[in-house]
Amino acid sequence: MLIGNYKVSYAADQAIFRTPASRAWLWVLLGVAVAFPFVAGDYFLYLANLVGIFTIAALGLNILTGFTGQISLGHAAFVGVGAYATAIAATRLGLPFWLAVPAGGLAACLAGALVGTPSLRIKGLYLAIATLAAQVILEWVFTNWTGMTGGIRGINVAPAGLWGFEFDTDRRVYFLVAGLAAFHTWAAANLFRTRVGRAFIAVRDRDISAELMGIDLFRTKISAFMISSYYAGIAGGLWVYFAKVVTPESFPLSLSIQFLAMIIVGGLGSIKGTLFGAVFVTLVPEGLRAVVQGATAYSPDAMSWLAPMKDIVFGAMIVGFLVFEPHGLAEIWNRIRRFFWLWPFPK
Template identity: 85%
Template sequence: MLIGNFKETYADDEALFRTPASRAGLAVLLAAALVFPFVASDYLLYLADLVGIFAIAALGLNILTGYTGQISLGHAAFVGVGAYATAIAATRLGLPFWLSVPAGGLVACLAGAVVGLPSLRIKGLYLAIATLAAQVIFEWVFTNWTGVTGGIRGLNVEPAGLFGFAFDSDRRVYFLVFGLLALLAYGAANLFRTRVGRAFIAVRDRDISAELMGIDLFRTKIMAFMISSFYAGIAGGLWVYFARVVTPESFPLSLSIQFLAMIIVGGLGTIKGTLFGAVFVTLVPEGLRAVTQAATRLSPDAMSWLAPMKEIVFGAMIVGFLVFEPHGLAEIWSRVRRFFWLWPFPK
C-alpha cells in the first residue's frame, strides 16, 4: 500500500513522472516499444504504425478540442494538408524526409491558423460547422487541384532515407513513427506545465475571466489551432512515408470523426488518454474484424450479418463510454492504479 507521495522540493513535485513506480512503468514501456518491432509480425507492425500516426494526429486534436475547448470536424483535412505538403516537398523539391515532414507540419500549421480565424467570433456547434466547411473545401482541393496534388491518382513518394538507410518497410517506419510520437507527446505534456497550456485550459473553462486574467483570447485560440494542425501535419507527413502514396480519399470526414472518437474514448484533456484512445479506436475494429472472420470459417453465411454487427458493436462501445465513463480510458487507468496503491484495503 502506498501511504503517501512526499516531495522535498517543488521541482520534484512539478515533474511529469512523479513516483518511482511511474518512472519504472515508463522504462518498461520504452523497453517494450523497442523490442516490439523485432518480435511482432508484419501485420501487427502495420497496425502499430497506424496507431502511432493516428496518435500523433489525435494529440493535436486533443490540444485543440480537449484542452482549449475548440471543437474541430476538419482535423483529417489538416492531416491531408500535411501529407500533400510533405509529398510535394519530397517529390518536386527533392527534400529529404527530415525536412519534408516538418515542412508538412508547418504548412498544416498555417492552414490551421487560417481556419482558426473565425473562432474568435463563433463557438461550439457553429465553430464545428465552420471547421466542417474547411474539411469539405480541403478535400475538394485535394481532388481537383490536379496540377499540384495529382488528383485522384495522387502522388507516389520514395521511402524515407537517412545516411543510406531506407525506411522501406513497416518495421523500419515504426522507429520513425514512434520516435516522433514520443517526442511530440513529451512536447504536449510540457505545454501544460507552463503558462501557455494553462491559458488554453482557461479559455476552455471560462473565456471571459481568462481575458480578465490577462489572456489574449484571439492569440490563444489561434495558437491552439496552429499547434493542433502542426501535429496533424506531422502525422500526415509520416502517413506519406508509411503508405508511400497520397490520395484524396485517405482524409475523409469519417477520419475526422474517428479522431474525435479517439479523444473522447481516451479522455478529453489528457495526454495519456489520447494514446489509449488511438490504440482503442484503431485496434478494436481490427479485433472485431478478426472475430467476424473466425466466425465465417465456422459458418460461411455468417459474414452477411456479422459485418454490419462490427460497426454496431463499435458504435455501441463509444456510446457506452460517453454514458458510463465520460472521462474516458485515462480515468479508468487512474482508478485501477489507485486500487493497487491502496491494496489490500478496499476503496
C-alpha cells in the same frame, strides 16, 4: 489519495512523474516499444505504425479539443494538408524526409491558423460547424486541384532514406513512427507545464474568465489551432512515408470522427488517455475482423457482416463511453491505480 506522497516544493508538485514508480513504468514502456519490431510479425508492425501515426494526430486534436475546448470536425483535413505538403515537397522540391515531414507540419500549421481565425468570434457548436465546412472544402481542394495534388490518382512518394538507409518496409518505418510519436508525446506532456499550455486549459474552462486574468484569447486560441494542426501535419507526413502514396479519399470526414472517437474513448484532456484511445479505436475494428473471420467457419458469408458490424460497434463504443464513462479509458486506468495505491486498505 496516494499514501506517502508528500510534496514540499512547487517544483516537486509540478513534476511530470509524480512517483518513482511512474518513471519506472515509462522505462518499461519504452523498452517494450524498442523491442517490439524485433519480435512482432508484419501485420502487427503495420498496426503499430497505424497506431503511432494516429497517436500523433489524436494528440493534436486533444490539445485543441480536450485541453483548449475548441471542437474540430476537420482534423483529418489537416492531416491531409500535411500529407500533401510533404508529398509535394518530397517529389517536386526533392527534399529529404527529415525536411519534407516538418514542411508538412508547417503547412498544416498555417492552414490551422487560417481555419482558427474565426474562433474568436464563433465558439462551441458554431465552431464545430465551421471546421466541418473546412473539412468539406479541403477535401474538395484535394480532389480537384489536380495540378498540385494529382487529383484522385494522388502522388506516389519514394520511401524515406537517410545516409543510404531506406525506410522501405513497415519494420523500418516503425522506427521513424515510434521515434516521432514518442517525441511528440513528450512535447505534449510538457506543453501543459508551460504558460502557453496552462492558458489553453484556462480558456477551455471559461474563456471570458481567462481573458479577465490577462490571457490574450485570440493568441491562445490561434496557438492551440496551430499546434494542433502541426501535430496533424506531422502525422500526415508520416502517413506519406508509411503508405507511399497520398490520395484524397484517405482523409474523409469519417477519419476526423475517428480522431474525435479516440480522444473521447481515451479521455478528453489527457495525454495518457490519447495513447489509450488511439490504440483502442485502431485495434477494435481489427479485433472485430478477427472475430468475423473466425465466424466464417460456421457461416460462410460472415465477412459480409464485417462492414455493418464495424459501423455499429464504432457508434456504440462512442455512445457507450459518453453515457457510462465520460472521462474515458484514462479514468478507468486511474481508478485501477488508486485501488493499488491504497491496497490493502479499503476505500
